[in-house]
Amino acid sequence: MNLAEINRNARPHASRPTKFSDARIPDASAVWPIGINSVSSIRTLVKKPDHRICQRMCGRFTLRTAARQIAEFFELMFDLVEWDSPRFNIAPTQSVLAVRRATSGREPAMLRWGLIPSWAKDASMAAKCINARGEDLANNRVFRTPFRRSRCLIVADGFYEWDKTNAKKKMPIRFSLSDDNLFAFAGLADRWCGPTGEVVESCSIITTEPNALVQPTHNRMPVILHPADYDRWLDPQHQEVATLQPLLVPFPADAMRAERVSDAINNAKHDVDPRLTVAAEPQRLRVRSLFVDDD
Helix, strand or coil, X not given: CCXXXXXXXXXXXXXXXXXXXXXXXXXXCCCCCCCCCCHHHHHHHHHCCCCCCCCCCCCCXXXXXXXXXXHHHHCCCHHHCCCCCCEEEECCCCEEEEEEEECCEEEEEEEEECCCCCCCCCCCCHHHCCEEEHHHHHHCCCCHHHHHHCEEEEXXXXXXXXXXXXXXXXXXXXXXXXCCCCEEEEEEEEEEECCCCCEEEEEEEEEECCCCCCCCCCCCEECEECHHHHHHHHCCCCCCHHHHHHHCCCCCHHHEEEXXXXXXXXXXXXXXXXXXXXXXXXXXXXXXXXXXCCC
């Protein structure tokens, strides 16, 4: 197709801009912007996805476990684990507990949730980059370097998603392991130095396709790593996509559980146990067909 045919067949802009999750390149059905006047412009659009747009999927999680248990589970020095009280509603831009590789083994670190690339001019990208799409890491400008060099574990014991089958009210669901034990999200970290000398260490949670338990609620889920894979994920010597990509898969649904919790958790300022405030009347989690597309 030549340039004249492209311009003749181009559709006008919609009233709202098309959204692309996780900086994915638009496919052939995407709308070409008005004003394209050269083949080079088209090539530029295709080769340079908008890395500023990152998918928001896993946007809240919990870590109620005591510091000593965290230290034992992840083989850390107890005195270095800075986690004084349980958290029931951890939200983006807040500090989260992570584990990364050190010369002597593993070390805990407090990172800001929302990755700021080392090359960013300011910290404004943080809130947009709380999640990283696992399938695109090797080619995404924001995440490809951390994917190779600065992977981490993000400590958690549950995460929330919202059932939107009720058009009037979103119902929060807490997902956890069947035994309610600790686990780790696959994470990426980066270090940003601001123009005034401010240093921010930040992170992003990697997402993948949902398993059968999460799928009725959302079309993505965070990557939960198996403990046997922690060392491989943290080892900076492993930089090949073929070695790391197999780890970024949905966690088995039969090893997880879902529970309806209070909608008080909808407000990020409410850091209270949502299970204590659920109405006394039993609530049944409405599960839609696994074959219905989730927009």
